[in-house]
Amino acid sequence: MSPERVQLLIRTLLFILLCVTPCIKGIRWLALAKMSSVISIQSEENCDQLVGLIKRQKRICKRNVEVMDSVKLGAHIAIEECQHQFRNRRWNCSTVNAISVFGNALNHGTRETAFVHAIASAGVAHAVTRACSSGELQKCGCDRTVQGRSSQGFEWSGCSDNIAYGSAFSKIFVDARERGRKTSLRQLMNLHNNGAGRRSVEDLMKVECKCHGVSGSCEMKTCWKAMPSFREIGRRLKEKFDGATEVTLSPKRIGSAKRLVPRNANFKPHTPEDLVYLVPSPDYCDTNPKIGSLGTTGRICNGTSKAIDGCDLMCCGRGHKTRKIEIVERCLCKFHWCCYVKCKECKRIVDENTCL
Ligand SMILES: *[C@@H]1O[C@H](CO)[C@@H](O)[C@H](O)[C@H]1NC(C)=O
Numbered sequence: 225m226s227p228e229r230v231q232l233l234i235r236t237l238l239f240i241l242l243c244v245t246p247c248i249k250g251i252r253w254l255a256l257a258k259m260s261s262v263i264s265i266q267s268e269e270n271c272d273q274l275v276g277l278i279k280r281q282k283r284i285c286k287r288n289v290e291v292m293d294s295v296k297l298g299a300h301i302a303i304e305e306c307q308h309q310f311r312n313r314r315w316n317c318s319t320v321n322a323i324s325v326f327g328n329a330l331n332h333g334t335r336e337t338a339f340v341h342a343i344a345s346a347g348v349a350h351a352v353t354r355a356c357s358s359g360e361l362q363k364c365g366c367d368r369t370v371q372g373r374s375s376q377g378f379e380w381s382g383c384s385d386n387i388a389y390g391s392a393f394s395k396i397f398v399d400a401r402e403r404g405r406k407t408s409l410r411q412l413m414n415l416h417n418n419g420a421g422r423r424s425v426e427d428l429m430k431v432e433c434k435c436h437g438v439s440g441s442c443e444m445k446t447c448w449k450a451m452p453s454f455r456e457i458g459r460r461l462k463e464k465f466d467g468a469t470e471v472t473l474s475p476k477r478i479g480s481a482k483r484l485v486p487r488n489a490n491f492k493p494h495t496p497e498d499l500v501y502l503v504p505s506p507d508y509c510d511t512n513p514k515i516g517s518l519g520t521t522g523r524i525c526n527g528t529s530k531a532i533d534g535c536d537l538m539c540c541g542r543g544h545k546t547r548k549i550e551i552v553e554r555c556l557c558k559f560h561w562c563c564y565v566k567c568k569e570c571k572r573i574v575d576e577n578t579c580l
């Protein structure tokens with residue numbers, strides 16, 4: 225057996241051992257992010273062996289093998305962005321193992337779960353759209369529907385990012401898990417947040433332009449539609465996390481469709497861009513694998529901040545210890561004619577606080 229095969233076998237066994245019951249509710253396909261980056265999903269046979277895909281996703285994989293490396297990349301950028309946005313919070317989006325990825329942290333319908341669903345769905349939309357624009361895929365390219373003269377008088381031209389394709393693919397692949405004969409409350413929540421993630425990419429699309437004409441004049445301008453950076457999407461979704469709405473099933477149905485409504489009837493209804501959750505989050509102060517909490521002992525905190533990154537809140541009142549550390553910075557930078565900047569290295573002693 226080849227080393228890759230052995231690795232796959234071990235992963236599958238581990239998956240069965242660790243994951244079958246506790247991970248049902250996590251986003252299992254995010255395990256793609258943890259695959260070795262040198263293994264590419266090149267052929268249909270590979271689809272059956274991918275850890276974390278449900279049957280329907282394996283079928284989608286087989287019909288779209290060329291897109292699967294982008295799905296994997298989407299999972300990867302989503303996890304990284306989540307860790308960036310949550311770096312100063314008690315739950316910091318750390319991955320627990322390569323199979324269940326976030327452990328039990330996504331078992332309950334909390335705000336954190338809402339954010340991870342949204343960013344994962346946005347990650348796939350973003351990565352697939354990028355791949356379309358770069359010409360890597362047979363099935364899609366630039367968005368050719370954006371053309372002609374705009375009302376502002378410029379010419380559409382160049383490669384507009386095909387967010388319609390990326391978003392549609394993300395919907396098919398990511399939402400596949402949530403489709404069933406009977407939709408549960410939790411599935412409604414997941415579907416909503418997956419959609420909100422894709423909306424964030426669509427809503428942040430911008431127009432980029434280039435000027436043509438004699439040196440610097442803008443006699444003629446050509447423009448195209450460009451996706452936001454993934455950092456901007458992460459920032460937007462973090463704002464949505466902060467303002468997320470607690471929801472429950474609407475007692476009134478429209479036809480046969482179940483609907484989510486704010487739990488507090490005095491709150492204004494959530495929009496398709498908002499994140500929704502079902503239960504308040506735990507405090508994540510102590511280690512508790514059952515809820516996917518690593519606790520905050522040993523976390524670095526900010527001695528002067530009154531926010532969640534400050535020692536009072538981060539350490540949950542347990543207190544912190546302080547030690548002096550030396551940091552090295554670039555300083556006394558001088559501009560030299562022409563053209564470079566030269567800096568010195570300065571050492572500074574600062575306090576580093578860690579939670580007890
Ligand atoms: C997240 O927190 C855990 C412990 O709670 C810590 O081990 C880990 O280094 C943190 N990750 C980041 C990226 O800060």
Ligand SMILES: *[C@@H]1O[C@H](CO)[C@@H](O)[C@H](O)[C@H]1NC(C)=O
Pocket residue numbers: 526527528529530
């Ligand atoms: C600590 O918090 C203060 C106040 O919020 C902020 O100005 C400072 O930059 C923070 N320090 C670090 C190292 O993040």
